Amino acid sequence: xxxxxxxxxxxxxxxxxxxxxxxxxxxxxxxxxxxxxxxxxxxxxxxxxxxxxxxxxxxxxxxxxxxxxxxxxxxxxxxxxxxxxxxxxxxxxxxxxxxxxxxxxxxxxxxxxxxxxxxxxxxxxxxxxxxxxxxxxxxxxxxxxxxxxxxxxxxxxxxxxxxxxxxxxxxxxxxxxxxxxxxxxxxxxxxxxxxxxxxxxxxxxxxxxxxxxxxxxxxxxxxxxxxxxxxxxxxxxxxxxxxxxxxxxxxxxxxxxxxxxxxxxxxxxxxxxxxxxxxxxxxxxxxxxxxxxxxxxxxxxxxxxxxxxxxxxxxxxxxxxxxxxxxxxxxxx
Amino acid sequence: xxxxxxxxxxxxxxxxxxxxxxxxxxxxxxxxxxxxxxxxxxxxxxxxxxxxxxxxxxxxxxxxxxxxxxxxxxxxxxxxxxxxxxxxxxxxxxxxxxxxxxxxxxxxxxxxxxxxxxxxxxxxxxxxxxxxxxxxxxxxxxxxxxxxxxxxxxxxxxxxxxxxxxxxxxxxxxxxxxxxxxxxxxxxxxxxxxxxxxxxxxxxxxxxxxxxxxxxxxxxxxxxxxxxxxxxxxxxxxxxxxxxxxxxxxxxxxxxxxxxxxxxxxxxxxxxxxxxxxxxxxxxxxxxxxxxxxxxxxxxxxxxxxxxxxxxxxxxxxxxxxxxxxxxxxxxx
Numbered sequence: 001x002x003x004x005x006x007x008x009x010x011x012x013x014x015x016x017x018x019x020x021x022x023x024x025x026x027x028x029x030x031x032x033x034x035x036x037x038x039x040x041x042x043x044x045x046x047x048x049x050x051x052x053x054x055x056x057x058x059x060x061x062x063x064x065x066x067x068x069x070x071x072x073x074x075x076x077x078x079x080x081x082x083x084x085x086x087x088x089x090x091x092x093x094x095x096x097x098x099x100x101x102x103x104x105x106x107x108x109x110x111x112x113x114x115x116x117x118x119x120x121x122x123x124x125x126x127x128x129x130x131x132x133x134x135x136x137x138x139x140x141x142x143x144x145x146x147x148x149x150x151x152x153x154x155x156x157x158x159x160x161x162x163x164x165x166x167x168x169x170x171x172x173x174x175x176x177x178x179x180x181x182x183x184x185x186x187x188x189x190x191x192x193x194x195x196x197x198x199x200x201x202x203x204x205x206x207x208x209x210x211x212x213x214x215x216x217x218x219x220x221x222x223x224x225x226x227x228x229x230x231x232x233x234x235x236x237x238x239x240x241x242x243x244x245x246x247x248x249x250x251x252x253x254x255x256x257x258x259x260x261x262x263x264x265x266x267x268x269x270x271x272x273x274x275x276x277x278x279x280x281x282x283x284x285x286x287x288x289x290x291x292x293x294x295x296x297x298x299x300x301x302x303x304x305x306x307x308x309x310x311x312x313x314x315x316x317x318x319x320x321x322x323x324x325x326x327x328x329x330x331x332x333x
Numbered sequence: 334x335x336x337x338x339x340x341x342x343x344x345x346x347x348x349x350x351x352x353x354x355x356x357x358x359x360x361x362x363x364x365x366x367x368x369x370x371x372x373x374x375x376x377x378x379x380x381x382x383x384x385x386x387x388x389x390x391x392x393x394x395x396x397x398x399x400x401x402x403x404x405x406x407x408x409x410x411x412x413x414x415x416x417x418x419x420x421x422x423x424x425x426x427x428x429x430x431x432x433x434x435x436x437x438x439x440x441x442x443x444x445x446x447x448x449x450x451x452x453x454x455x456x457x458x459x460x461x462x463x464x465x466x467x468x469x470x471x472x473x474x475x476x477x478x479x480x481x482x483x484x485x486x487x488x489x490x491x492x493x494x495x496x497x498x499x500x501x502x503x504x505x506x507x508x509x510x511x512x513x514x515x516x517x518x519x520x521x522x523x524x525x526x527x528x529x530x531x532x533x534x535x536x537x538x539x540x541x542x543x544x545x546x547x548x549x550x551x552x553x554x555x556x557x558x559x560x561x562x563x564x565x566x567x568x569x570x571x572x573x574x575x576x577x578x579x580x581x582x583x584x585x586x587x588x589x590x591x592x593x594x595x596x597x598x599x600x601x602x603x604x605x606x607x608x609x610x611x612x613x614x615x616x617x618x619x620x621x622x623x624x625x626x627x628x629x630x631x632x633x634x635x636x637x638x639x640x641x642x643x644x645x646x647x648x649x650x651x652x653x654x655x656x657x658x659x660x661x662x663x664x665x666x
Contacts, residue, residue, distance in 0.1 A: 131559040133590045194530050195523040197562045225569035225612045226464040229530045232555075233562035257466045260611075274604070278593075279558045 002094045002119050002184040004032045007056035007086075008067040011079055013044035021096060022046055022067025024182045028157045032184075034059040036067075039078055044068065053082070053089050063119070065181055066095040073099050075107075084110045094119035096177025096188075121180040122188050124200070131198035131237050133279065138208030141330060142240035143218040143289065144272045146263050148227060148255045150248040151291035151319070152218035153179055155326070158318035159244075160215045162327045169212040173204050175234065179217045189219050190230055197230065201237030213330060214238075218246065222271055223263045224254055235272065239280045242330055243272055245313075248291040249303055265311060286329040288315040335427045335452050335517040337365045340389035340419075341400040344412055346377035354429060355379055355400025357515045361490050365517075367392040369400075372411055377401065386415070386422050396452070398514055399428040406432050408440075417443045427452035429510025429521075454513040455521050457533070464531035464570050466612065471541030474663060475573035476551040476622065477605045479596050481560060481588045483581040484624035484652070485551035486512055488659070491651035492577075493548045495660045502545040506537050508567065512550045522552050523563055530563065534570030546663060549573065555604055556596045557587055568605065572612045575619045575663055576605055578646075582636055583627040598644060619662040621648040 008022040016023065025033050026046050035051035038044070046067075051059065064086045070079070075097070083093055083101075087110040095101050101118040102108060111118050141159070143152035156172055157179075163170035172179070174186025187200045205214040216238045220227030245265050254260040263271075269285050276283040288307055292300035300317055307315040314325040341355040349356065358366050359379045368384035371377070379400075384392065397419045403412070408430070416426055416434075420443040426434055434440050434451040444451050474492070476485035489505055490512075496503035505512070507519025520533045538547040549571045553560030578598050587593040596604075602618050609616040621640055625633035633650060640648040647658040 133558040133593060135592070190526075190528040192527050193523075194525050194527060194563045194566070195560065197527050198559055222565075222608075223611060225466040226531055227528065228569050228608075228611075229562040229564075229566035230527045231562075232565040233527070236558035236561050254466075259468070260466060271607070275555075275561075278556060278561075 002181070003062035003092055004184060005034045005061055006032050006063050006065040007051065007053070007061040007091070008033050008036045008046065008048065009064050009082070010036055010038045010042050010044050010046070011066070011068045011070065012039045012041045013068040014071070015043045018069045019044035019046065019067055020069070021065070021178050021181050024178050025065065025067065028161070028182050034061045037082070039082070053086050053091070057089055057091070061091065063092040063094050066093070066097060070097055075099060075104055080104065080106055083107055087111050087114050087116045090114065090116065092117040092119065094121060094181060096121045096181055098122065121177050122191055124188055124192055126203065128192060128196040128200035128203050130195060131202050136202070136205070136207045136239060137210055138212045138214065139241045140205055140214045140216060140238055141242040141244060142216045142234055142238045143244045143246050144231065144235070144268065145218055145221045145246040146223060146265065146268050147221050147248065147251060148224050150246045151289060152246045155244055155246055155289040155318055155323065156215040156217050157182070158323035159326055159330070162323045163213060166327065168331070169209055171212070171214050173214050173216045175201070175204070175217040175219050189233070194229070197233030198237030201234055205238060216240065222275070223268070225257065225260065232275070235276050236279045240276055240283050241280060242284060242286045242333060243276055244287050244289050244326060245269060245285060246289045246291070250294040265307065269311070284333065285313065286333065287313050287326045289326065290315060290317050292317040292320060335514070336395035336425055337517060338367045338394055339365050339396050339398040340384065340386070340394040340424070341366050341369045341379065341381065342397050342415070343369055343371045343375050343377050343379070344399070344401045344403070345372045345374045346401040347404070348376045351402045352377035352379070352400055353402070354398070354511050354514050357511050358398065358400065361494070361515050367394045370415070372415070386419050386424070390422055390424070394424065396425040396427050399426070399430060403430055408432060408437055413437065413439055416440055420444050420447050420449045423447065423449065425450040425452060427454060427514060429454045429514055431455065454510050455524055457521055457525055459536065461525060461529040461533035461536050463528060464535050469535070469538070469540045469572060470543055471545045471547065472574045472666070473538055473547045473549060473571055474575040474577060475549045475567060475571045475609070476577045476579050477564065477568070477601065478551055478554045478579040479556060479598065479601050480554050480581065480584060481557050483579045484622060485579045488577055488579055488622040488651055488656065489548040489550050490515070491656035492659055492663070495656045496546060499660065501664070502542055504545070504547050506547050506549045508534070508537070508550045508552050522566070527562070530566030531570030534567055538571060551579065555608070556601070558590065558593065565608070568609050569612045573609055573616055574613060575617060575666060576609055577620050577622050577659060578602060578605070578618060579622045579624070581624040598640065602644070617666065618646065619666065620646050620659045622659065623648060623650050625650040625653060
């Protein structure tokens with residue numbers, strides 16, 4: 001578990017796109033973010049109070065979170081200066097970068113000298129079990145996508161927020177770096193050893209109250225040949241009671257795979273549901289979440305209506321219109 | 334690559350079942366095995382010449398292969414004495430045990446002092462790429478199973494042997510510890526990091542002559558909730574042109590999962606083929622391989638005929654009757 005609250009490090013992010021992690025924390029766990037800290041030339045601004053390290057410390061911050069992707073995969077000298085200073089002042093540091101904090105000798109030395117912790121959330125710290133497939137109590141919902149990066153994390157977070165607002169019992173269960181940094185906990189599934197993938201998801205979503213919902217962050221896609229095995233482990237390890245189908249309708253091919261068409265929502269349903277029912281016979285597809293960011297409001301509304309009529313399922317863009325109808329569908333199960 | 338030929342170490346194997354790795358090498362690569370070496374109380378006998386370390390060395394052996402599972406997951410003092418002596422005499426050691434040679438200080442010291450190599454084939458030694466899904470030249474056949482441990486490796490090895498005998502171009506591609514020790518090379522797929530599973534299979538089965546067949550060793554089962562993600566990576570990373578369905582008809586439930594029924598061969602076909610066609614539209618199911626070890630000859634013949642009639646595919650037990658008809662089916666593609 002990463003100690004909260006956080007100071008969000010934006011570094012020299014060229015633009016807002018590079019600050020995806022920081023934006024996620026600001027949007028979904030604003031109570032965890034006391035402020036932001038930037039370097040000269042930073043093109044991202046979260047609209048939080050810009051703070052020095054000392055100001056953030058005085059405001060109660062415990063952990064400096066790397067909220068930005070680094071250019072060229074390197075932790076630059078300019079970054080390192082701030083990170084070392086943060087450790088000296090008493091911050092832990094948390095990062096989801098590919099290159100690890102623990103591989104930087106200066107950071108390791110400063111953390112050791114000051115008794116601080118470096119959290120590389122990309123690296124599993126638990127010895128996960130082999131999945132045993134035993135039915136667990138409580139309910140689980142998994143977001144599955146026609147492709148990678150179509151809004152699965154956003155959908156699960158939005159549903160969790162709505163359920164919390166309604167006083168329902170729910171937990172967002174992070175399976176990727178951004179989700180783990182947002183919530184402070186989770187399984188970095190893409191970094192888990194193959195044999196233990198499904199077991200890590202069983203571990204992440206244990207027995208719970210019968211009226212509690214785990215909202216499991218999806219990864220990859222059953223149709224994405226690079227990552228489908230990871231998705232399969234979620235479908236079987238998660239034992240979902242409910243699937244939400246996620247889609248981005250303007251994509252011309254699978255992300256990173258120019259020769260691969262994006263499947264239809266019907267194809268996704270027809271592949272994902274029988275596979276999910278292998279681990280949980282009662283599993284149902286309960287709704288569709290569409291990322292309509294590249295459509296106008298009018299186009300989005302028309303597209304959602306068309307999907308809804310075609311599939312007989314509530315179809316929403318949770319970013320534009322909220323996750324209320326998806327939560328209604330869960331509540332009706 | 335592990336240097337051949339081998340001396341096969343049987344240790345204090347309680348019985349032949351424990352010597353699965355050694356049996357595999359003897360059966361499939363007899364030219365790699367100069368002899369066997371046992372400890373007092375060993376209950377396994379491969380029928381090879383029992384040799385001292387020195388005799389094996391004189392016969393040309395380069396590597397001592399641990400051909401046996403160890404009891405309780407420990408490398409015992411009795412084993413260690415032989416292994417250290419082997420390193421001192423000039424052997425490399427290769428092992429697929431869960432507990433690693435490299436974690437044993439005495440073995441590491443002896444290997445370093447004598448300039449020898451410890452091969453822990455359970456641990457990947459390659460940084461595999463992320464799969465790119467690009468169509469590769471040459472042909473690939475993948476064995477998929479209704480369950481784990483139904484004869485997928487045996488099927489692929491038997492087909493490879495038959496194809497070699499016919500002068501066809503083929504390569505057995507190992508994806509598990511036993512297969513790697515048998516052939517000296519391969520991908521230990523269950524130990525690969527999730528994100529790189531499919532990429533490791535692309536790496537294992539690269540572009541080749543158009544009339545060359547990779548016979549890819551299957552792992553797990555799409556229906557086995559503990560390991561299905563591993564199988565999925567094979568189905569997509571392998572880009573198979575041909576699938577062989579593997580089955581063990583007397584199993585009452587999935588291996589290790591008492592609450593899970595074994596699917597029918599039709600269910601396996603109907604799930605595996607559409608998934609495989611995602612990566613290779615031309616993929617076909619070409620045959621059925623049945624492990625009939627728990628049936629009498631008469632029962633086996635009747636069962637195979639029934640499957641063949643029902644599914645319209647050649648159905649054979651390659652152990653009893655050879656892999657010829659499965660190879661005929663590949664050749665006919």
